[in-house]
Amino acid sequence: MVIIILILFFILYTYISHSTRNYGYLSDLHHNILRHSSKYTYSIQHNQDKLDSMTCNAFYQNNIIGTLIFIPWQIPHLNNTLYIGNNLHVMENHRNKGVANQIILKTANTVVPHGGFGLFSTSYKLSIPNKLSIIYWTKVKHNINKIPNTLQFATYDTLLYENYPTHPWLNVSTIQRKNYLKYLQNNGMKFINIYDKSLTIAIETIIDSQNHKVAQIKWFWGKKNDLNTILANICALLKHEYIAVPQLTIPTNIWDQSISYIYCKPSNLVVPELKESHIYGWYLDR
Numbered sequence: 001m002v003i004i005i006l007i008l009f010f011i012l013y014t015y016i017s018h019s020t021r022n023y024g025y026l027s028d029l030h031h032n033i034l035r036h037s038s039k040y041t042y043s044i045q046h047n048q049d050k051l052d053s054m055t056c057n058a059f060y061q062n063n064i065i066g067t068l069i070f071i072p073w074q075i076p077h078l079n080n081t082l083y084i085g086n087n088l089h090v091m092e093n094h095r096n097k098g099v100a101n102q103i104i105l106k107t108a109n110t111v112v113p114h115g116g117f118g119l120f121s122t123s124y125k126l127s128i129p130n131k132l133s134i135i136y137w138t139k140v141k142h143n144i145n146k147i148p149n150t151l152q153f154a155t156y157d158t159l160l161y162e163n164y165p166t167h168p169w170l171n172v173s174t175i176q177r178k179n180y181l182k183y184l185q186n187n188g189m190k191f192i193n194i195y196d197k198s199l200t201i202a203i204e205t206i207i208d209s210q211n212h213k214v215a216q217i218k219w220f221w222g223k224k225n226d227l228n229t230i231l232a233n234i235c236a237l238l239k240h241e242y243i244a245v246p247q248l249t250i251p252t253n254i255w256d257q258s259i260s261y262i263y264c265k266p267s268n269l270v271v272p273e274l275k276e277s278h279i280y281g282w283y284l285d286r
Helices: 002-017 024-032 099-114 174-186 224-228 231-238 276-280
Strands: 040-046 054-060 063-073 082-090 117-122 131-141 151-154 190-194 199-207 213-221 242-247 256-263
Touching: 040 099, 054 099, 063 099, 063 174, 082 099, 099 117, 131 213, 131 276, 151 231, 174 190, 190 231, 199 224, 199 231, 213 231, 231 242
Parallel strands: 082 117, 213 242
Antiparallel strands: 040 054, 054 063, 063 082, 117 256, 131 242, 131 256, 151 190, 190 199, 199 213
16 A cells, blocks of 8 residues: 555656646646645545545544546446546645645555556646647637527436447446436436437536636537537527637637646556547547
């Protein structure tokens, strides 16, 4: 067990110390990898939910001041369990004290000894191996347009699966998909179906640095050309003036980006290639 902790510690230090830039929690990790206060304690909580998720909590004076949710994703014909890391958060007055670093170490120490490995996304490029994909967004302003009858709000259990991504890691049971999609819905994600195009879109509302209310298309199942034809209609349905549209090529003005990385990847694990439709439709860690 001590050897495992030392290996994870070395991996995190090597990866983070060679990052091209450091922001937020990554800065916390970089500057505090060897410094941590003993006044914090940590525990792993099994959430007893349909996702079989766990939460690593950080405590200060018996109050929770930091959390990370990690969700197992069972991939058919794979002996190792993928864990999706979501919602890493440390209260502002407890940042830059090594708390995020310890949360990650405790989490990794929980899943790696049992053959687990992780998936996470960040807005920042890191000089680390095992990058899975990168996607960019540009912000566009649209005039309010009419709402066609074929464009309607959906729920996690009424999505259209005609263009569901065919990547092997997403080829899981219907129950597992729906449980995870319900988790996304409960955390504020909105779903829209465009029935005449067999298109499903997932959107989060973001208030950006310009105080604009933006409908960010997090992922979609369908054709990109079909999506581009109904952007104004989506704005009308959501009553948003702006919409953030995903693309795979680097735009002139990047509004946001998401880079997915695999951590603690088993040496014998071969990651199936992601095609364009897989990246646009990737709904796990984005």
